[in-house]
Amino acid sequence: MPIDPELAIGADLGEQTFAWTSSDVLLYHLALGAGANPTDPAELRYAYERDLRVLPTFATVAQNLHTVDAPSVKMPGIDIDLAQVVHGTQAISVHRPIPVEGKAVARTRIVDVQDKGKAAVILNETTVRDADGSPLWTAQSSIFARGEGGFGGGRGSSDKVELPDREPDVTIDTPTLPQQALLYRLCGDRNPLHADPEFARAAGFDVPILHGLCTYGIVAKAVTDALLDGDVTRVKAFSARFAGVVLPGETLRTQVWRDGARLLIRTSSVERGAPALSDAVLTPA
């Protein structure tokens, strides 16, 4: 049986010790398109080691950045073909600014497995502490496994974020490169869905699609730059749902509404007018 919720929910996926350096941070930022204007001092703080600061969404790649194998979707109570899976949601919350280099320990558990009928949604939570045991960040993510519903589990919540009924306060257009996914996969996600046309077709897509976490990082950077003076230390948390695929080379249109201290965000593909991120919230520190 591909999904056994009794075995899966609450399963501890263990601890992993990992380390990163400023080169990893620079690669991650470049894979999000940082440094496109290399004479801009603000851009250089993402793309050059002097005064380097770390975009908090680095938390989504730090643990696996040196991984070169394709991911596998095998966990206690779960055994799913990678081609069935897309990234569903992602949230991070940083407990303090991420240092440009460090060593940390991550512990991951499966918090829920939802039965959406036509699909299963598998939710994980990872807590990360530094070598002294003090908390660095917490991440929640879910994968949406198409065709894997019907195993008899609870449906879970919809977790929708209502947008104000007015024009956005800020709109930001961010281009992506045709080779964006080929670059981003060097940050530790070698899922062939993002590189191999045959694999992508077999998975139901016309062409390889962009990593959800690449879009997530690009949008976090764009909003930080446009609304938080490019000050990465002002980002406390960022959460989003992957509402539709992004094709490498498309331009991302990000609309932002101020809602008290929070920034509510929606991103779509300019070329197709199709949703990319929904239900997104950036919480400033």
Ligand SMILES: CCCCCCC[C@@H](O)CC(=O)SCCNC(=O)CCNC(=O)[C@H](O)C(C)(C)COP(=O)(O)OP(=O)(O)OC[C@H]1O[C@@H](n2cnc3c(N)ncnc32)[C@H](O)[C@@H]1OP(=O)(O)O
């Ligand atoms: C362990 C290692 C694992 C490896 C991980 C691999 C990571 C990466 O390599 C993979 C990627 O980066 S894939 C790229 C990023 N993701 C995407 O592009 C997905 C885009 N979204 C879609 O295509 C559709 O929204 C789609 C298909 C997600 C849903 O669309 P529909 O089928 O039309 O669903 P819908 O009818 O709208 O909703 C059905 C129920 O599902 C919930 N739901 C919808 N989208 C969701 C999402 N993105 N995340 C979580 N739940 C989601 C809905 O709320 C609904 O449930 P309910 O009725 O209870 O509200």
